[in-house]
Amino acid sequence: MRDILQTLGVNKSYGDGKVRQMVLKDVSLTVREGEFAAIMGPSGSGKSTLLYCVSGMDSVDSGRVTFDGQEISGKADTCLAAIRLSDMGFIFQNIFLIKNLTVLDNVMLPALQKGGESKESVKFRAMGLLRKTGIEDLAKRDINEVSGGQLQRAGICRALINNPKMIFGDEPTGALNTIAGNEIMDILISINKERGGSILIVTHDVKVAARAERIICMLDGKIESEILLGKYDDSSLNQRESRLSEWLHARSV
Template sequence: MNTILAAKDLCKTYVVNKREQTVLNNVSLQIKPGEFVSVMGPSGSGKSTLLYNISGMDKMTSGSVVFKGTELADLSEKEMSVLRLHKMGFVFQQINLLKNLGIIDNIVVSAYMAKNGSRKEINQFARELMARTGISELADNDITQASGGQLQRAAICRALINKPDIIFGDEPTGALNSKSANEIMEIFRDINESGTTIMLVTHDVKVAAKTERVLFMIDGRIEGDYYLGKLQAANNDNIEREQKLLQWLLEMGW
């Protein structure tokens, strides 16, 4: 199978009060290039921990994660940081923009670090991304001069500025109202259609129903893998997809 990311027997264990607590229990998965995957499950099932371990933000206890032919366990912290900077983008529930920088400066700073072209080229691409996500008018604003939905769009621009192969999202719509969440998911859908692989954690059936494939976790294990298929047009079959997904989730014990 052609994969961009593959995990095999991935385990993550923490020591709490001198007792081991297993959060990921022999997780194996494969993600194809261009897939749009969501991860669901009850609180404490290991969803976010899985995301952090397969992206190299956290160090696995054992097992294997291979990203584009590179075994993450073989990389030093510096090498892993460089890989994330150039090849991965991240969008979180807490937007984490730098308060001392304006919106466009927040977007371009990682591209300056990666030296992905001249400053003029980077700034131009940032403005193209802002136009694509509908926030062009906010380029010179401080982050206090934008709504939550607008700031999340800026965070998506920041994730895209280095033209990553994959974007990871940890509850990227969790702090937004339903209208803003729908708008953000349409942006993700457009990004995915352009060829970028996306993997996100969500607790929202409406959000997951707009992805192509849903992984369901319980107690640190992937217990189900449900293929919905590509959403062909915005809102054309959302209700039917949501109903099918909800039925499957209930069967899985959600």
């Protein structure tokens, strides 16, 4: 499998000249096409910053970020926005769904923004995603009238509407209880299997990360190490969780 995402020696700092904080230090990371990887690490270790930098939402000080064979570091904002819209899907904890629009309209929006497809065809695909995530009945509901878990599902549908090559998630199950969180992970994994898209998520939750093929540990702005668990299948979850817990424990995470 080829690489979909690659960073090489990425450095990123915040603050002004006097008080500059190095947040990413020489980060090199590769995600293969179809791979499901998770980033873990203590609060403040730079996980979200890395996600923003690799998806072109934030700039890097030095180093290279390549997505789908194109270098994106240093590209203009409009160009990055177009790549994000068509090739990347985002599932963040504070899902920025638009109030006073229905669930269906929110899901359809990125496809309508991208253009080149009839509204009927977009609607058909959006309804298919709502069905898959179990919220088809809520299509016509205003976004204010659904639960946190349902909102998260709507966020996933919206992230998937343009068939992205890669999905980024920052604590995608963070606002949910364990059962709802597991359901969301099941949806993500089945989508990953069916469509072969890549997934990179940040999570603090061992149960969530244990479903990923590879877990990357960040400490103080650096990639400290990684563990390969291989493709997930339901039967091995307990084993994977205990292996991952031990590994994290050894790193004081």
